[in-house]
Amino acid sequence: MSYQPTFPEYPALGEPFSPEPATQPDTSFSRGQHALLSIIPAAPEQDEDVLLSIKQVFDREQVSLETPQAYADQQIRKYLEQHGIDDDPEDLILATLYLHLVNITPGPWQAQVAHAMTLPQALIGNWQQRGSGSWSDHLGYPMTWSKNGYAVSRLVNLSDGQLADSRSYDGVYRRSSPQVYDAWNQVDLDPRAFLEFVWNAQLQAHYLTHLNRFWTEHESTYHLMLKGNVVHAALLQRDEGSLSAEHSALVLKSMMLHPNTSWENTSYRYFADNPISTHHTIVELRIYGYAASDIMVFGDKRKTDVVLYIPGNSSPLHGFTNTHELRIWLQQQCRDPHKRASLASHFSSADRLDGAFLSGVDTALRGVAAYPRILDQATGLWVPDKIISFGPTLYPYPFTSMRRQIKQRFYADARHDIATQSEYYRKQLAQGLEVTVNVIGAIALALPELAPLVAVLGAGLLAVGVGEISAAKNEQETVEGIGRVAFGLLNALPLIGEASQLARSKVVLSEEQLAATEAVERAQQRQAESAQQVAPEAAPHANWPLIDELKVQRPQLDSLQPELRNRLAQLKASSAVRVAGGGKGTFLDNGKLYVNIRHDVYRVEWLEHEQQLRIRSADDPREWGPFLKATEDGYWDIELRFGLRGGNPSLTMISSPPLPTRVVEGIQRQPLVPRVEVTVPLDDIIEEHTRYYVRMKIQTPGEADIIEDEVPVFYDADAAAWRTLNGDYAWREEPLLQTKVRWKTGTARDFERVRHRLPAENHFIEYRFPDLPQLPQQTTPVKNEIHMIWVGENRLPANLSWNIRENADNAYYRFILHVDGGAPTLAAIRQSLEATSVEVRSLHDQPFFKQFINSSEGDGFNYFRSPDSPARNLAAAADFLRYRLIYEYGGIYMDIDDSLAPVIAKELSAAPHDVLLGSRFRMPWNGDRLINNSHFASHPNNPLLKKLLDTANQRFHLLSEAFKTTPRTIKGAEALNQFMSTISEVCGPKVFDDVLKAHRPDYAKLIEYIMKAANINSDEYKRWLTAALDHYFPLRIGGPVPISTGSAHSWNKL
Structure with a gap:
């Protein structure tokens, strides 16, 4: 529908009509009164005399999304009702007490509060700790919960000696003032049962369900909400001074809206019915070729100025005089890790992560931030003008396209997250909420009631972590002097006379987005105040009430193997040290520098040449431990890349819990191990x-x-x-x-x-270092059978017969030669190999072969096998057959001219969807280095082999009739090479290489790593790489079962 004014108006070509005024802009209308039942523009007006304003229509839209705090409160209330408890969840405290002499003297007993938090805080933070949480400490094994509780005389700080005579006890207590933990205020609720409830709460799944309902209710109008968000931003930012009038007009005119458009006074019909301008461009932002799901760039074909739109921010529009300025501004934002993460969140999860052999958005943004220096030797230089690009013009329906991309991204990310949820649910919570922030944040200016929620989720979760949501509940802080909720980390700055965001950002590059940060700081202050109410007499070094220092994930520390964990434990301070800092930063005690990591205190030294802290022994002589690095939350983790860096030369490889596999098109892929x-x-x-x-x-x-x-x-x-x-x-x-x-x-x-x-x-x-695939967690031995093929009526040449005899000397394997030929050929081959252990089988006696040649699976084989085919090629026929043969029997396939190295035989093991490979080989016809299909191994019924055969037949059917009807020649190198390049692509090494890289990208390019010279070395990484190569490429030269490629070149024979 195109807007037409009531009275004739003739603007310049390509310019918008003047805004149509709303008839009653100051009147409030209830939903359905004198107006659209929704904001779909095609719905008829009930009263043509009433024209609602843009604001009036959007004000009546009802979009709601509860906070994690509200959801946690609701779920806990239901749980408590099932146990006959009607207390407010916020008034119930899950606590761990250390009871002194509880097993030695009668009560009441002195006690120290180890941990304390409200039940909603425990649910949001997924608290699963019992006792002290230390497996090596007796306090990590709390006493059995008692309905009668334990009487506490008073709360104290117990000394180390007293703690040795204490036992831990977990209980749920009612809030009191002052807070006490006694038998009389213990709640009749077993903490173990509550922790089980917490574990099964599935917060992420709840948010995905919530968004599913959002799409069902609002998909039909979401594109108009997106458009409203852009229009309202252009008007607000122009009035606030963070977008110039010229750039505001550019954005509005792109949508054929006049610069005098008013959110409060212009009719909604004028807003909704205007088409997109043909004189302007609206394109998507791309990073390294990956398209953002919702970031757009507005431009004017007659000018160089552009406006960047990043939704999810309270000031999402950024004006620039040209695209080069835009790229430089994005580069500046990327240098701030939090802003870089915020920018990356607008791309799908699949695009953000590095693939096995192609960098993702996260790496690209790090590379842009590092420019003009290289990011690393593996990826090199990331030039912003090349990495940051733009998609085609989104004409004529840019917001419909944007809606489609956001929805596709949401469901793609949801599938990605859910696929790993069962094992990594708690790590996925932030990702689930990040999707929520982007979907809802993209319309929060059109529907202002959503802005406080976006501020809470965006600032409270993404800026500081899951635990802060509880403290930041219902936060509705406003930017002083503006009067609207501020959210997001990529907001436009007030221009103060500057026409470009780049110029303004250079002036205040070091300033942070105060609205979100201050909101979180106020939330943290409330949390600290709450701590004093919950546990005023608790140990001074505890971090109340969420115990963030104890809960924060430390990937390197948590992955330590027992031997290294024991070595690290020997370095912790054993004498009394006055702890300060709550786990962040360092503190001094008696002139010595210390850090606090969970329950332990370590002495550290600053190494000037490393510009880094390093753990050392508490006393002299000095013994070095690992280096330290700060997490994004400011807590300490050890720096463990290959072992305790710079320490004992006997280093241990990184260990981590097995990661879940992915199944794509029915084929299982291994995840990449944590990047090194x-x-x-x-x-x-x-x-x-x-x-x-x-x-x-x-x-x-x-x-x-x-x-x-x-x-x-x-x-x-x-x-x-x-x-x-x-x-x-x-x-x-x-x-x-x-x-x-x-x-x-x-x-x-x-x-x-x-x-x-x-x-x-x-x-x-x-x-x-190049990414490596995880080794399969469950493998079974591959049959120790080596299968070979002979196709056609020709007799087996003496040199090939001799080669088979040489290979068959390896008694570990059973050798089977499958012959597709008549009785004379079969008899001659059996005679030539009668003195060997090789079993010669006729393919025509095997049921699978009959089914193969009589079905579409055998189309390519039958053509290249037939004497009547002009382009007959028996080697090509054997290519089709080998995939079906190993799919049927499993084991090792080997061309008869290949040679098995005379080494001690080793058993091969594989996962069900692994195809074990050999070396790459330079193709004689074009020089390409490809994974050779002359030898490979697999279990039977491997869907990857089925995919290989299907793909080969599909490519065969796409061959031109000219190829199939033109007799081939073996004369003329150029013609022969061209012919064989085609055969290779249809059924030979090229299709083998292509299918493996497409469907097993986790390991298909692994063999290429060994060809790269590296002047940054690690013996540990090499051992890791070798282990992966030995599993996935065991048939390579130098592998466990090395096979060298033959040179009979049967492909160049008729």
């Missing part, structure tokens, strides 16, 4: 053509002169040190009487002796 990265210092390092050198004074053997020369070095990621090619360690020293840094070399002991006093490093790169 290392920070490499580059101060005084000379880089030439991906090689590294240091300049140092050296003495040539046999000569007296000392010369200065460039010495090649590599970075040892295990030891976090530069090393020379002869194995020595290299480091920089800054002599006291000189200003020039010099390089020295020595042993590992020499380096460790001086490491803590080396000069500071200032220039770094983040190097990421």
Whole structure:
């Protein structure tokens, strides 16, 4: 529908009509009165004399979404009712007490409050800890819950000695003033049953269900809500000064709306019925080719100015004089980790994560932030002008397109999250709410009642973590002087005379978005005040009431294997230390520097040349532990990439819980193991053509002169040190009487002796080792049968017969040669191999083969096998057959000219959907290096082999009639190579390579890693890589069962 004014008006070509005024803009109408039953523009007016304003229509839209706090409160109330408890959940406290001498003397007893939180806080934070939470501490095993409770005489801070004579006890207590924990106010609720309820609450699933209902109720009008959000933002930001009048007009005219449009006074009909301008462009933002689901760029074909629109922010429009300015501004935002994460949240989960061999949005944004420096050697330089691009014009229905993309992204992300929810539910909660923020945040300006919720979810969850939602409930803070709720981290700044957001952002680049931050700070203050009410006499170092320091995830610390955990425990401070800081930052005690990590305190030292803290022994002589790094929440985690960095040379690989597999098109894929990265210092390092050198004074053997020369070095990621090619360690020293840094070399002991006093490093790169697939958790042995094929009536040549005999000397395997030929051919082959253990079978006696050649599965085989086919090629026929053969029997397939290396035979194991592979091979016809299909292994009934055969037949049917009807020739290298390139793509190595990379991208390119020279090394990573190669590519040269490719070249014979 196109808007037409009541009275004739003739604006310039491509310019909008003047706004149509609403008839009663100051009147409030109830839903359905004198107006649309919804905001669908095609619905007829009940009273043509009444024209509602844009504001009046949107004000009556009813979109609601409850906060996590409200949902938690509701669920707990139902749970309490089932147990006959009618208390307010906020008035019930889950607490852990340490009761002194409870098993030694009669009560009442002195007690220390270890943990305390309200029941909604426990649900939102998924509290699952019992007792102290330490498996090695007797306090980690609380006493059995008693209905009668335990009488407490008073709350105290127990000493270490007293704690040794104490027992822990978990209970639920009613709130009191002052707060006490006694038998009389204990609630008749077993904490273990409540924790089970918490575990099964499934907050994420609730939010996905909630959004499903949202789409059902509002999908038909969501595109108009999106449009309303843009229009209201353009009007608000123009009036507030964060968008120039020129850029506001550009956005409005893109939608054929006049700059004089008013949210309160312009008719809704004018807003809804105007078409999109043909003189303007509305395009999607793309990062590294990935399209954002809801970020748009408005432009004018006659000008260079553009306006960037990032929904989910209270000031989402950003004006720039050209696209280069836009890219530079985005680069600046990417340098702030929180803003970078906020920007990335507008892309689908699948696009954000790196694939096995292609970087995702998250890596691309990190690379843009690092420019003009390279991000790492693995990915190189990320130039903003190349990485940040724009999609095609979204004409004529940009907001319908945007609605479709948001919905598709929501369901795609929901499937991704739910696929891992059973094992990783608690880690997925933030992702589920992030989707909610983006779906609802995109319309929060059109429907202002949603803005407080977006502020709570966005600031309370994404900025500080799940635990803050509880404290931030119902937060409706406003920006002073503006009077509307502020939310989001990517808001436009007041221009103050500047016409461009880039110019303004350069002025206040260090300022934070105060509205969201201050809202969270106020929430945290309320949380701290609540803590004093819950446990005023508790231990001073406890973090009340959510115990964030104890609950925060520490991926490296939590993944420590027992041996390393024990080594780390030996370094913790054993004497009394006065703890401060609540787990964040450092604190001093008697002039020594300490950090608090969960229950333990460690002494640390600042290493100047590393610019990093490192755990050390509490007393001298110094023994080093791991380095420390701060999490995004400000708490400490150890830095464990390959082991305890810089410590004992006997390092242990990262261990982590098995990750869930994914099933795509019926084929199971392994997840990638946690990415392995290392920070490499580059101060005084000379880089030439991906090689590294240091300049140092050296003495040539046999000569007296000392010369200065460039010495090649590599970075040892295990030891976090530069090393020379002869194995020595290299480091920089800054002599006291000189200003020039010099390089020295020595042993590992020499380096460790001086490491803590080396000069500071200032220039770094983040190097990421190639991702590796997880090894399957459940494998079974592959049959120790080697299957071979001979197609056609030709006799087996002597050289191939001899090769089969050589291979058959390996008694570990059972060799089976499947022959597709007549009786004379079969008899001749059996005679040539009669002195061997090779079993010669006729394919025509095998049921699967009869079914194969008489069904569509055998189309390609039958054509290339037939003597009547002009392009007959028996090698191509064998390609089709080998996939079906191993699908039927399982085991190892090997071409008869391939050679099994004379090594000690090893058993192969595989998961049901693994195809085990050999080396890559350079194709004689075009030089491409591909995974060769001349040998592979699998279990029977592998759907990946079925996919290979189906794809080969599909490609066969797409061959041109000219190819199928033109006799092939073996004369002329160019014609032969062209013919074989086609055969390879249809059924040979090329389709084999293509299907593996498409359906098993988790490991198909793994073999390519070993071809890359790396000057950043890790023996631990190499062991990890070798383990993956040995499983997925065991038939490669150098693998457990090496097979070398033959050179009979039967493909070039008729």
